[in-house]
Structures are given as structure tokens and as C-alpha cells.
Amino acid sequence: MRLSLGWKAALVAAAFLLLWLGHFVIAAISVRQTEVFVVHIDEAGKLRMYSQRIAFLVEGCSNGQLASDDAESCRARIRQALERYAASLASVRSISTRLLLPRDRDAVHEALDALEEGAAFYRSAAAAALEPGDEWRAARDYVLQHADAMPERAEALVRALVAGQIRVQRLRDRTNDVLQGVGLALLIAVVAIGRRQVLRPVREITRLAQRAGRGDYSGRVDYRSGDEIGALVLAFNQSNARTQRLIEELAAGRAAARRAEQEADSLLESAADGIVISGPDGRILRVNREAERIFGYSREQLLGAPVEMLIPRRSRSRHRDYRAAYVDSAIPRVMGTISKITGLRSDGSEVPLEITLSSVRLDEQLRVIAVVRDVTERERAEADRRRLLAILDATPDMIAIFTPDRKLCYLNPAGRELLGLGPQDPVEQHAIDALLAPSAQQLIAHFDEGGRLTHVSAIARDISERRQYEAQLLHRATHDQLTGLANRALFRDRLTQAVYHAERSGRLVALAFIDLDDFKQINDSLGHAAGDALLQEIAARLRRHLRKGDTRARLGGDEFAVILEDLGRPDDALVVVDGLMRELQRPMMLGQREIVVTTSIGISIYPRDAATVDELLVHADAAMYQAKAAGRNNYRLYGAPAPMTSPL
Secondary structure, eight states: OOOOHHHHHHHHHHHHHHHHHHHHHHHHHHHHHHHHHHHHHHHHHHHHHHHHHHHHHHHHHTTSOOOHHHHHHHHHHHHHHHHHHHHHHHHHHHHHHHTSOHHHHHHHHHHHHHHHHHHHHHHHHHHHHTSSSSHHHHHHHHHHHHTTHHHHHHHHHHHHHHHHHHHHHHHHHHHHHHHHHHHHHHHHHHHHHHIIIIIHHHHHHHHHHHHHHTTOOOOOOOOOOSSHHHHHHHHHHHHHHHHHHHHHHHHHHHHHHHHHHHHHHHHHHHOSSEEEEEOTTSBEEEEOHHHHHHHOOOHHHHTTSBGGGGSOHHHHHHHHHHHHHHHHHOOOEESTTTOOEEEEOTTSOEEEEEEEEEEEEETTEEEEEEEEEEOHHHHHHHHHHHHHHHHHHTOSSEEEEEOTTSBEEEEOHHHHHHHTOOTTOOOTTOBHHHHHTTEEEEEEEEEOTTSOEEEEEEEEEEOHHHHHHHHHHHHHHHBOTTTOSBOHHHHHHHHHHHHHHHHHHOOEEEEEEEEETTHHHHHHHHOHHHHHHHHHHHHHHHHHHSOTTSEEEEEETTEEEEEEEEESSHHHHHHHHHHHHHHHHSOEEETTEEEOOOEEEEEEEETTTOSSHHHHHHHHHHHHHHHHHTTSSEEEETTOSSOBOOOO
8 A cells, every 4th residue: 555645754653652652651650660569568568567566465465364355455456466467468469469570479479478377376376375374375485486587577578579679670671772772763764764755756856847947848757656755756747748748739729729719609699698899990890699689780781880880870979989999998898887878770760778898809909899788678667667766756655665684775755754864864774663663554565476575565654643642641641740750650660660670689679758747837828839839849859869760759749759779788778868858958949938848758678678569668658657756857767766867
């Protein structure tokens, strides 16, 4: 299988990667095994300690005269020491089978067997030492006799483990040295192969390319490979051969050009538009079948004739000037898009045309190509459209036409007047919903013969006055007629919405009931007109002092209410109410008299003082009556022990 340079490079890279991974894995294994060796060497060292501990416990507990509780405690400690001794032996034996070389594994097993043999005697001696009678002295003497030998056996085990670990590490070091040698050899091989398979063919291609630059395309590079260099050599050889063939085929190309001209004639005849080709002197050189049909002349009548014969007499002189200017500049232009050209038919009738002009040089001779299109049907349709637009412009109702994607394409003068648009204001950016929102409308969909929606027409009539009247009725139904503040119904709705939003946002809502002190005396002494003026002034001060989003309401008579929303803490409501009392206490003029009005205000806060709207209303009303009972001219927070006063 032939490999590309990319695959070769990938294989080399993979080889180096494998070498690196091998080195990394060996290093990682070395670190891990060293850690394991350290742990198990430590376990081997613990065997010496455990053996001495067992000897100590046997000596201390083998008198045979201990109470039952003390004897049992000694047995438990000795058993525990023996279990730890056995666990360490098992742990060291496991590493000897996994990590050590065979020669070191035998030495470790020999040391382990000696330690296990001593542990068996320890267990039997310990059991005898705990039994009543004289056997304990013999057991104790046996344990003490071998107490010095067991640490030496444990030390021998440690030496065997260390020697085994050293030999394993040396083996890993030799393996790493081999991997490094293989990597170096691979690098040398890559350099040598690259020099032979890349540099040599590139130099040969360079030499032959220089020959080709001098016109010699006979050279070939002898190199076969399936990689990119081989593809380059193959492409170079093919390019030289192709160039040689092109030189040989150049003469044959002239015949092909003649055949192409014939094909162009066929295309000329099959064109849907009329084509008239003339020379720089304005004589017609070629026409197609559609040009014959448009002008009513035969091909024989047109060839050699001046193009002005196709232009009405009134325009021929001007056309000669246009043609001469075009020949001088020879700039392609599309005349049909900027003006309508009138053509003259053989029967003397005129035909509206669109003409596109272009120029080309053939055999150093300029040719002017005129592409003409009969737009008689289009002109007729445009005239019908203008008549329709005249009718629509005279219609008193708004008429709008939209595309299927809801874009406005026509709006009559009545519609512009209805929507407040001037004659020159653009309407394309307006959407159908925005245009028809203030009007009563009728929509009519129009479809083509295939059932596809082409446009939508809308007929609308202004109903803004009716909507204004409806808005006035709605305002009267929701606002107090004297003060213009929210009435009880709108106040209740606003309070419900405020509690709902407070529940969702976690903020507070404060409700303040305001009652004017001794308002009846003002009506009795100054008259009801003065009382109404006072209520209007109170409403005006509520509007000025409170935030725009706060609700002010007149509940009836001299009772007002304020809804304070989006509060962070109850003290925020007290600050607003205190300032409001000061505002309402400022002197005001009623006719020729200056009076000062005091108020009693009750405050409740949601959700601190109430869980529902009804509870909030009841508690605010109760707090207001508590303020009145406390002497008036104060405000009280529901549940507060005493009223708060804003002095004059």
C-alpha cells in the first residue's frame, strides 16, 4: 500500500509518541512501585516491633495468677498483636509475588517462612502462657529465648526487599535506555529517508522547470511514489506533456472557433428578445428571428440598412447623435431602465421598447449589439394600474395593500390622512397591525390561478372619535369626578395588583388611609364650594408629593387612600407618610382666608400586618381610627404601641 507524506509523518509521529508513552509508563510504574516497596518495607520493619511486643505481653501476662478480667484483657492484647503480625506478613508476601524478580522472590519467601515459623511458636507459647499451672514458666522462657532471633529475621526480610527493589529499578533503567536508543535510530532513519524521497526529486523538478521556462517541455522526472512528492512529480510530468499537446492543438483551435461562431448563431436565433447587431457606421449586420417579428421586416430588408429606419422620424436625428457618442465611448449601458424607446414597425405603427446596448470587437472591428424587448403588454398593464390607482386615490375610505409577508406596498391619500402621514412620508416600514389598530377594517385576500396568496387589501374607516369617547367613559367609571383621583373600584383593583406583585418580588406594600380632621366645620362655615376646593387642593398635593407609580385615591367624602409599592422595609413607608403629613399641613388659601388642615392617617403593611387585601384594608382603617382616638393630627402604624405625630 502506498502512503502519503501525511500518513508517513503520522506513522513517524505515532512511533515517537509510543516511545514517549513507553518511557512515561515506565517512569509512572517506577514511581508507583517505589511507593509500594516503601510501604511494604515499612510493614517488614513493623514485624520486629510486633515480635518484641508479643514477647513483652507474654512475659507480663504469664504469671497465671491474674484475675479473670485481667487475664481476658491480656489474651485480647496478645491476640491483637498476633493478628497485626500476621497481616504484615501477608502484605509483604503479596508484593513478593507481584513486583520482585524470581531470584529476589525466593530470598523474600525464605525470610517470610522463618518469620511465620517463629510466629507459630509465638502463638503456641502465648496460648500456654495464659493457661493456669506451671506451663507458663516454660512458655515464657521459650518466648524470651527467641525474642532476639525474631528481629534478626525481620531485618533479613527488609534487606531482601531492598535488594529486590534495587534490581527491579535497574531493569527499568535498562529498558528506558533501549527506548531512547530506538528513538535516536528512528530519527536518523527519518532524516535519511526524507533526504532521498523529498530533496532529490524537488531538485530535479526545479532543474526541469528552468528548462521549461526556456521553452523545452521534453524533460521528465523519474520518480514513483504514492505520496505528495510522487503526486507533484506526476503533475509536473503531465503538465509538460499537456503543454506540448496544447502547442500542437493551437492550429486546430481556430477551426473550433469557427464552429463556436456557428453555435453563437444558433443561440442568437433562440433568444427570447430581439437582437440587432450593427457596425460603427450604423448599418445593420445581423438580426435574429425575434427582431424580425418585433419590427415586421424580413431579414433581407434589414441587413445593410441603417438602424435609424427602426426609429420614428421625429427621433432619428437625436438617435444618430446618441449612436455616434456611444461608438466613441463604447461603454455598455442599459437604456431601457432609464427611458422608454419607441420603435417603428414596417406598417408605420409604433411599438414601446426596452433596449440594452453592449459592444464587442471582432477582428479589430467594433460591433454594437442592441437587445430589444417589446413592452406593449407591460405598458397596457401599467395604464390599467394607473387607472385603478386613480380610483383608489379618490376613495374616501383608507385602502392599503400588503404583501403576503405583511409589508405595506400601497396606501391611498385617505389612509395617509387617517394615519397622520404626509404625501411624501414612507409607508414601507409600517406593519399591518399598527396601521389598522385605530380603525374598523375589512381584509380581503387575493390569490393567483395556482391558489397562492399574492396580496391582501384592507379597507378601513376612522373610529378614533368613538374610541376616545369610550376612553372618557372608562375614565369616569374609574376616577373621582371632583379630584380626578382613582375611585374606590380602581383603588381596589390597584391594591390587588400591588399585593400580587409584592408576593412575587418579595418587596413590601404600604396602605395609608387618610381622613381630614374637622372637615365638616369647613363645609358649615365656608360652604360646600370651599370644601370642594379644599378636596381638590388635597388631591393636587398628593400628586406632587408622591412617586409617579404610587396610587392616590379618594374613597368618598374627606377620606383618601395611598398605595406605596416596592418598599424595602416598613420605615420607608413611615418616612413617606411623615413627609406627606407635613405637605398637607402647609397653609392653603380658600377664597380670602388662610386655613391649615390636619389629618389622621392609619398605615398597614403587606405582608407584615396582613395576608390578604381585605385584611390590609381593615387594619389600615383600624389604625386610622386609633390615630383619631389619640387626638387626631397624627399617624399610626398598625400594631404600633403609640401614634406618631408630625407637628405643625
